[in-house]
Amino acid sequence: MHGTPNHVMELKEHKGLYFKAPNGPTPWLCYVDDQWHDVSGPTVAISNNGPWLAKKACDGEGILMSTRWALSSYLESGALQEIKFEHPLAITQHADMAVYLLYQKQRYLVPKVKAAVDFLLRG
DSSP states (O other): OOOOOOOOOGGSSSSSSEEETTTTTTOOEEEETTEEEEOOOOOOESOOHHHHHHHHHHTTOOOOOOOTTTTHHHHHSSSSSOOOOOEEEEEEEOOOOOOOOOOOGGGGHHHHHHHHHHHHHHH
């Protein structure tokens, strides 16, 4: 359970730090040989606190799967290292997953909320 995994299937042997979503911890999934595989390793921690999980990863306590933008400062400083695999990881088998923006309609009249919503909708 040490070192850097070279193949996505080796993740099963590495300690995992998992982000807790409303439906439970996000699994590590990959599509190999025309089928989905759960390659999640043994759980070290589960949390909805991204910075706390990132600190645990920086301290060498496990592997964390997260968005690149959320970990950019850790990657740029060298505190974390990105692991790339031939087969990309996912947290769902559904490629049609979407991101939703929820806001109070009357708050849309506040200039900074309107600017943020308009910016996000332009994509």
